[in-house]
Amino acid sequence: MDYYGGPVARKQLDIGSSDTPCTTRNGQPYCPTAKNSEIVIQGYLTRAGLDYRVMGGGAGTSQKYWCQAMIPYGAKVIEPVGGKWRAAYNNEAGRNALKMYIDALYKDKVVAFDHKHDAEAFGLGISAMFQREAWVVGYLEKEAPKLNYGVFPMPKGPGGWGTVGNTMGLALSKSSKVKKEALAFAKWMLDGPQSVFQYDYTGWQPFPTAYDYSSLYKKKPALKDFIEYSNKPGHTVYDYENMPAISEVHNRMAERIMAAFKRADLKDNAQGIAKVVSEAAEETNRILADHGMLGK
Numbered sequence: 001m002d003y004y005g006g007p008v009a010r011k012q013l014d015i016g017s018s019d020t021p022c023t024t025r026n027g028q029p030y031c032p033t034a035k036n037s038e039i040v041i042q043g044y045l046t047r048a049g050l051d052y053r054v055m056g057g058g059a060g061t062s063q064k065y066w067c068q069a070m071i072p073y074g075a076k077v078i079e080p081v082g083g084k085w086r087a088a089y090n091n092e093a094g095r096n097a098l099k100m101y102i103d104a105l106y107k108d109k110v111v112a113f114d115h116k117h118d119a120e121a122f123g124l125g126i127s128a129m130f131q132r133e134a135w136v137v138g139y140l141e142k143e144a145p146k147l148n149y150g151v152f153p154m155p156k157g158p159g160g161w162g163t164v165g166n167t168m169g170l171a172l173s174k175s176s177k178v179k180k181e182a183l184a185f186a187k188w189m190l191d192g193p194q195s196v197f198q199y200d201y202t203g204w205q206p207f208p209t210a211y212d213y214s215s216l217y218k219k220k221p222a223l224k225d226f227i228e229y230s231n232k233p234g235h236t237v238y239d240y241e242n243m244p245a246i247s248e249v250h251n252r253m254a255e256r257i258m259a260a261f262k263r264a265d266l267k268d269n270a271q272g273i274a275k276v277v278s279e280a281a282e283e284t285n286r287i288l289a290d291h292g293m294l295g296k
Contacts, residue, residue, distance in 0.1 A: 001151045001163070001226060002050075003122055003136060004129045049110035051117055051130035052101055054261045058251035064131050065257055067154050067163050069097035071238070074159020078241065078249065078284065084295030085241070085288050090281035093159055098260060098273050106267040113262070123147060134226040135203030141220065151222050153229045162236030163229075169207070199223065205230065245291040249284050256280040 053064035066077060070089065073096045079088035089097070104110050111127075119136045121127045123144035131154070140147055154163050170186040172179060188194060195206035200216050209227050217224045229235050240246050260266060260276045288294040 001134070001153055001229070002129050002131050003149055003151050003222075005122060005125065005127075005147060005149045048112070048115060048117075048121065048127035049108075049129065050104065051121060051127035052104050052111045053117075053131065054101070054105065054111060054113065055117070055258060058254035058258075059247065061258055062250040062254035063164050063166075065097070065101070065254070066238075068131055069100045070094070071160045071162050071164075071236075072155045072157025073097050073100075074157070077253065078288070081295035084293050085243070086295050087281035087284035087288075089284075090278050094277045094281070095270070095273050098257065098266075098277055099270075101257070101261055102263075102266045102273065105261060106264050119143075122149075133203070134199075134205055134223055137220050137222045138200075138203040149222070151225050153225070153232075153235060160236065161234055162238055165230075165237045165239045167207070167239050243291070243293060245287055245293055248287050252283055252287060253280050256283070 052068065053061050055061070062077075070076070070093070073093040075091065075093035075097050076088035078085045088094075105112065115121065116124060116126050118130065119132060119139050120143075122130050122132075122136070123140055125147075140149065154161070170189060172182050172186065176182055189198075190206070190208055192208075192211040195208050195211055196213055196216055198204070199206050199213065200220070203223075205226050209231055213223070213227060230237055240250075256276065257280065260273075263272070266272045266276070285294055
């Protein structure tokens with residue numbers, strides 16, 4: 001989800017009139033942020049309009065890039081072919097995704113490298129919007145309790161609408177001597193009261209979405225949208241492929257796109273962007289081949 005801050009931002013983004021203010025303009029994913037990275041919303045926020053994830057840990061950077069740019073254009077990291085896999089972003093959709101970030105940095109200038117980023121920047125009022133998970137709600141309650149903010153889903157685009165989940169669960173060891181008790185504990189952990197407690201305490205969405213979380217929403221109303229949009233028609237929650245190579249695939253792709261983000265020469269440089277995307281996809285395929293998982 002994307003976070004937005006302040007009543008002025010709410011008015012500018014027209015929150016409430018549509019599912020997401022980040023939608024399409026001329027067929028392209030678009031968020032209505034001002035184009036000046038120094039003064040974004042006059043009298044309220046400065047420096048960053050939409051704080052794109054342009055640096056940081058590899059897995060997190062690739063995930064945000066996947067949600068913010070690849071999904072709206074219809075680009076996939078990998079796709080199945082003949083029982084195996086291959087890179088699926090060396091195409092127009094993949095090139096448009098990278099161009100979206102390059103334009104944000106060097107043309108529209110809604111984000112830069114030389115200001116604070118992430119939850120800290122949002123809490124301090126340095127960014128008007130940024131993309132993060134539900135745990136930020138608890139962080140802001142502690143670090144910026146007076147901040148007026150809300151959340152909305154990722155941008156819609158000509159290729160899709162959705163976000164990326166990172167599904168985790170409780171596992172039962174095959175060699176366990178207490179399987180009955182362990183299974184009972186796992187079921188108890190997923191029961192209503194425990195799901196509500198975990199969501200409140202950790203800030204990570206529980207897998208069961210049909211329980212009554214209304215008591216929690218009264219304390220932390222922003223958490224409601226994280227649950228409701230996971231079930232909204234037309235909005236897809238994608239997940240990582242369950243394979244040994246997947247972590248390396250995403251981390252290596254992140255290294256390449258983060259290097260590309262620092263290249264001002266890629267502005268209005270379709271050939272340069274195409275070369276970056278092609279070389280990244282080649283490495284993705286090499287990783288898959290190393291694991292015996294490359295499809296032709």
